[in-house]
Amino acid sequence: KNQVEQSPQSLIILEGKNCTLQCNYTVSPFSNLRWYKQDTGRGPVSLTIMTFSENTKSNGRYTATLDADTKQSSLHITASQLSDSASYICVVSGAAGNKLTFGGGTRVLVKP
């Protein structure tokens, strides 16, 4: 069964600090992996998309890594800001890229 597991479920960090979110998946065959940010009451917004051959991709203060051999990804947030408080969702696409498997998300709370 295709699964995507994220950790931690939630975390609290102080403004300005860094944090790293983890995503492990068992989706096979693999097409691509995405990280989304979801603010409360809004739909998910794409942060990064990575294919099998990509190891790292950045979007501003967000940097995602992918190890397709171990089926692990991470999302690193640098110099966190209050606006980073949201849920971060890891989404993996299988064959042909159309079927999405969602992780349960990590809820990040940035405190001043």
Next chain:
Amino acid sequence: GAGVSQSPSNKVTEKGKDVELRCDPISGHTALYWYRQSLGQGLEFLIYFQGNSAPDKSGLPSDRFSAERTGGSVSTLTIQRTQQEDSAVYLCASSSSGTGRIYGYTFGSGTRLTVV
């Protein structure tokens, strides 16, 4: 339009009533998805439309749930005889398609359904 539009944004209904949720995808996007997000839970796949192909209904939780996509564009998700456990945010997403491409999924802001 520029994004995926969903309506209504909020819906409160009495238990046992039917509801219809609407999704207007990005123009030209052939793939359309419905997801459900219960409070504090992850996203749950409901149904997937791709062009003129038969939809993938494997995620619909019961026969009270159905969806249509008319003319390959607007989609309606219908929940009959609503139950309290149907309360959730219903999200719609659309994407372009094409072999070998990275699909640009775009989500709507969702419809928050509350069954009282």
